[in-house]
Amino acid sequence: MSPQANSQLHQSDVARSSGKSGMSEAVRLFGMPELGAAGMPAERNSEIYGESEPADYVYKVVSGTVRTYRVLSDGRRQISGFHVAGDVFGFELGAEHSDSAEAIVDCNIMFVRRSTLLAASQRNHEIARVLLTMTGHELQRARDHSLLLIKSAHERVASFLLEMAQRLSSKSEIELPMSRQDIADYLGLTIETVSRTLTQLQGEAAIKLLGSRRIVVRNPSALTELDD
Amino acid sequence: MSPQANSQLHQSDVARSSGKSGMSEAVRLFGMPELGAAGMPAERNSEIYGESEPADYVYKVVSGTVRTYRVLSDGRRQISGFHVAGDVFGFELGAEHSDSAEAIVDCNIMFVRRSTLLAASQRNHEIARVLLTMTGHELQRARDHSLLLIKSAHERVASFLLEMAQRLSSKSEIELPMSRQDIADYLGLTIETVSRTLTQLQGEAAIKLLGSRRIVVRNPSALTELDD
DNA sequence: CGTCAAGTTGAGGTTCCTCAACGCGGGTGG
DNA sequence: CCACCCGCGTTGAGGAACCTCAACTTGACG
Numbered sequence: 001m002s003p004q005a006n007s008q009l010h011q012s013d014v015a016r017s018s019g020k021s022g023m024s025e026a027v028r029l030f031g032m033p034e035l036g037a038a039g040m041p042a043e044r045n046s047e048i049y050g051e052s053e054p055a056d057y058v059y060k061v062v063s064g065t066v067r068t069y070r071v072l073s074d075g076r077r078q079i080s081g082f083h084v085a086g087d088v089f090g091f092e093l094g095a096e097h098s099d100s101a102e103a104i105v106d107c108n109i110m111f112v113r114r115s116t117l118l119a120a121s122q123r124n125h126e127i128a129r130v131l132l133t134m135t136g137h138e139l140q141r142a143r144d145h146s147l148l149l150i151k152s153a154h155e156r157v158a159s160f161l162l163e164m165a166q167r168l169s170s171k172s173e174i175e176l177p178m179s180r181q182d183i184a185d186y187l188g189l190t191i192e193t194v195s196r197t198l199t200q201l202q203g204e205a206a207i208k209l210l211g212s213r214r215i216v217v218r219n220p221s222a223l224t225e226l227d228d
Numbered sequence: 229m230s231p232q233a234n235s236q237l238h239q240s241d242v243a244r245s246s247g248k249s250g251m252s253e254a255v256r257l258f259g260m261p262e263l264g265a266a267g268m269p270a271e272r273n274s275e276i277y278g279e280s281e282p283a284d285y286v287y288k289v290v291s292g293t294v295r296t297y298r299v300l301s302d303g304r305r306q307i308s309g310f311h312v313a314g315d316v317f318g319f320e321l322g323a324e325h326s327d328s329a330e331a332i333v334d335c336n337i338m339f340v341r342r343s344t345l346l347a348a349s350q351r352n353h354e355i356a357r358v359l360l361t362m363t364g365h366e367l368q369r370a371r372d373h374s375l376l377l378i379k380s381a382h383e384r385v386a387s388f389l390l391e392m393a394q395r396l397s398s399k400s401e402i403e404l405p406m407s408r409q410d411i412a413d414y415l416g417l418t419i420e421t422v423s424r425t426l427t428q429l430q431g432e433a434a435i436k437l438l439g440s441r442r443i444v445v446r447n448p449s450a451l452t453e454l455d456d
Numbered sequence: 457c458g459t460c461a462a463g464t465t466g467a468g469g470t471t472c473c474t475c476a477a478c479g480c481g482g483g484t485g486g
Numbered sequence: 487c488c489a490c491c492c493g494c495g496t497t498g499a500g501g502a503a504c505c506t507c508a509a510c511t512t513g514a515c516g
Contacts, residue, residue, distance in 0.1 A: 070375055073456045078378050080371055093364030098371065121356070128349070128356045135363045136321035142370035143308055143326065147298055149377040150306050150416040153472070180495065188378040190473060195496055212480090212495055228301045381504070408463065418505060423464055439513085440463055 025130045026088045030060045032127070035112045035120060042066075042103040048090070051100045055092040057111040061085050064107025065168075065177040068099045069185065079186040081141060082178060084168050088134055105177050149188050156187040157197040158226035161207065165217050172220070176213045253358045254316045258288045260355070262348060263340045270294075270331040276318070279328045283320040285339040289313050292335025293396075293405040296327045297413065307414040309369060310406065312396050316362055333405050377416050384415040385425040386454035389435065393445050400448070404441045 030037045039062065042048055048059065051070065059066075066083040068090075080099055083089045090101055091114070103109075121128040148159055160183065165174050176183075180191040187194065198215075201207045206222040207215055217223065258265045267290065270276055276287065279298065287294075294311040296318075308327055311317045318329055319342070331337075349356040376387055388411065393402050404411075408419040415422065426443075429435045434450040435443055445451065 070371075072375075072379075076378065078375055080374060093361055093368075098368065121360075122353050125350050125356075128353075128360070132349075132356070132360050132363060133321055135360060135367060139363060139367045139370055140321075140326065142367055142374060143298075146308060146370060146374045146377060147300075147306055149374060150304065151300075191495075192474085192497085193472060196472095199496075419463075420465085420506085421504060424504095427464075 026060060026086065026134055029088075029127065029130050029134075030110050030112065032120075035116055037110050037112045039108060039110045042107045042109050044103055044106050046103050048101040048103060048109065049097050051098065052096050054095060055090065055097045056114055057090065058088065058114050058117055059090040059101070060088045060110045062108040062110055064109075065104040066101055066107060066109075067104050067178065067182060067186075068101045070099045077185045078188070079182060080145065082164075082167075082182075082186065091131075091134065091138070104182065153187075153189055153193050153197050154200070155226045156189065157183075157194060157201065158206075158223040160187055161201075161215065161217065162220070162223050162227055165220075172217045173210075174215045174217065176215065180212070254288060254362055255314055257316075257355065257358050257362075258338050258340065260348075263344055265338050265340045267336060267338045270335045270337050272331055272334050274331050276329040276331060276337065277325050279326065280324050282323060283318065283325045284342055285318060286316065286342050286345055287318040287329070288316045288338045290336035290338055292337075293332040294329055294335060294337075295332050295406065295410060295414075296329045298327045305413045306416070307410060308373065310392075310395075310410075310414065319359075319362065319366075332410065381415075381417055381421050381425050382428070383454045384417065385411075385422060385429065386434070386451040388415055389429075389443065389445065390448070390451050390455055393448075400445045401438075402443045402445065404443065408440070 029035070037060075042064070048066065049055075049057070061083050063085050066087075066089060067079050068081050068083065069077050069079040071077045081089070082104070090097065090111075092098060117127070117131070121131050148156055151159065161174065164176065165172065168177075169175065178186075180194050184191045184194045189197075198207070198209060201223075202209050204222065206217075206219045208218050209215055257263070265288075270292070276294065277283075277285070289311050291313050294315075294317060295307050296309050296311065297305050297307040299305045309317070310332070318325065318339075320326060345355070345359070349359050376384055379387065389402065392404060393400065396405075397403065406414075408422050411417075412419045412422045417425075426435070426437060429451075430437050432450065434445075434447045436446050437443055
């Protein structure tokens, strides 16, 4: 599925994204009238773009959560990142996407043409700077993810919970939009190991499970010790 | 160790870097007179910059091989990349380096001030474009590295050999500049597992070991099958 | 020829995966 | 309204992959 001209949301609807600290530059970027950003809904589990499709658009999450992932020939899937409101995804340097993107829950998405963005960056230094900063942030996240993958299962789950607590909740209670399978594929573990580890963390009084997707961080320092 | 004004190599000495396909843009970048690139030697195992030091310089390998890495609090080390002649490293968006860099063998290194580079990119669209492309390449490599880390030991070692064969040799014979410990820390394995896996690959007639650092790829397709 | 770092090999242990059964909850149809 | 079903999650038992610890080998260099 590629974005069509039938943008079913008005810009005014999608412009009030949450835009957490740090990434607010990307919010401004999509708000620039010269880029002609449009909006569209993406329903749960629908594909936004696929690996090796032409990378003609760059996307921003307005609401909901998106996963980007790559699959190996034998079907193993690695989720390279979760993208929440305010996050930009799908920006590539090559002509084709190197990963796929799917909505985890019903989402609202904005998009701009990549060619428009690149052309604008030739004229506008500010846009060029934001593009570089965005790519640099992605690089940072990719490296953090690599570092995550050399840790033990306990440490990976703890790091994941801290990351999610920081990114999608202000309080200590986390509402996870993704399934155990998504978490497992992000952490390079199996769903059973993720489940067992969460149970263990609860046993250590580090967290409390309120239903499978609601988690309270009870003892953040216990998680932080596992994180670094 | 930070680069000093005492550039002990003339530009003419260091300008003839090998500059393999693709990354040749970076070569041109360091050749631009307005950037005032300078050169320096870096001897085997010496630090080029350290984690959380100010990221005042951007570097390019002229000759030799460099490792960049991060360490966890308990001493585990992850090598995020090996950098050979023509590769750029040490470019950060933040004020501080997020990894460390060391020369694996005696190297010649060029460097430019980051502030000079960023200032130049404001005036020169070509430089801005090269910076973005460079960062994008790094992003691609970081993601490939993440994907590597979810594979089995066999697959990781095979992928590593293919990567090295492609990057630092034209023939099928590879001369590895790095130790087993470096390889292990790059692949998220132990030296024993790396050693055993190489022995096994030799047993499967996929490779031939000529001394610990010289390897002949005997059956590339056997490695490629493990790679994707 | 001796020394020392680097690499290899072996034995045993730990972590995580695999396969399987069971539990829970939300939706649908009788 | 209840019963059933089905996807999702949890728990258990056993096995495979990789790690740890230790001994031995190799090769480079004085």
